[in-house]
Amino acid sequence: MINNEKSGFVTILDENSRVVSNIGGTxxxxxxxxxxxxxxxxxxxxxxxxxxxxxDDNLYVAxxxxxxxxxxxxxxxx
Numbered sequence: 001m002i003n004n005e006k007s008g009f010v011t012i013l014d015e016n017s018r019v020v021s022n023i024g025g026t027x028x029x030x031x032x033x034x035x036x037x038x039x040x041x042x043x044x045x046x047x048x049x050x051x052x053x054x055x056d057d058n059l060y061v062a063x064x065x066x067x068x069x070x071x072x073x074x075x076x077x078x
Contacts (some may be wrong), residue, residue: 006043010051010061023061023074024048045072 009025019028019035024044029036046066051059059074 006046007040008045008048008063009038009040009042010045010048011038012051012059023059 010023011019011025011028012021012023014020018030019038022028022038022041024040024042026039026041028038045061045063046069047064048061049064050062052062052071053059057076060071061074062071063069
């Protein structure tokens, strides 16, 4: 039996392995150089497992057990 409840978030790191975005999760907050715990904030994904960036800096998020939907595409604002 597959659990189809939306669960998970996607964390994006910079070149220094610091969290810069947390899609579907709480905002990354650092105190004294340490990252505070992250958690799901919105039910956007169904078991996300992979992120790809294209040449236009769009993000594509693939999901496992997602009801056979295509990867979600995220674009920059502006």
